[in-house]
Amino acid sequence: MFVNNAIRNDLSTIKIGMANLFIQHTSASLTINENADPDVRRDMEVALNKIVPAQWTKDGTFRHTMEGEDDMPGHVKSSLMGPSLNIPLVHHLVCAPGIKKQTTYQIKNGRLALGTWQGIYLNEHRDQGGWGGGHTRNIVITLQGQS
DSSP states (O other): OHHHHHHHHHHTTOSEEEEEEEEOOSSEEEEEEEOSOTHHHHHHHHHHHHHSOTHHHHTTSOOOOTTOTTHHHHHHHHHHHOSEEEEEEEEEEEOOTTOSSOOEEEEEEEEEOOOTTEEEEEEEOOSSSGGGGTOOOOEEEEEEEEO
16 A cells, blocks of 8 residues: 555554545545455446536536536545545554454554555546646645554
């Protein structure tokens, strides 16, 4: 995961805390979703395109087209998904309910407390702009916690 790699050294010093990820753009977003099956990414894009169809720019529903036909749909999708994530940081995990005895599993380095199938998605909502148009995307990562 790119986020873990970017903050690996800082994570190892935190026993418990929070990571905040914030994308500095209005036509891209961050979300957490299943990361095991690549079809999830495709299906998310299909669903968002049905919720906010590109046709709305062509039929005049959207007037904001300063950066192309995919500009306003990108802004709406970004607003629906959101620009930030808060993720707990842990050094240990406690078993879930249903297990009679709670067991603590020690982990050498701090890590993002994502579930087994969870991954962090950077959602690009533009085809002509954004990554599709050669632009970069910046994510600000803030770590808070106890060492």
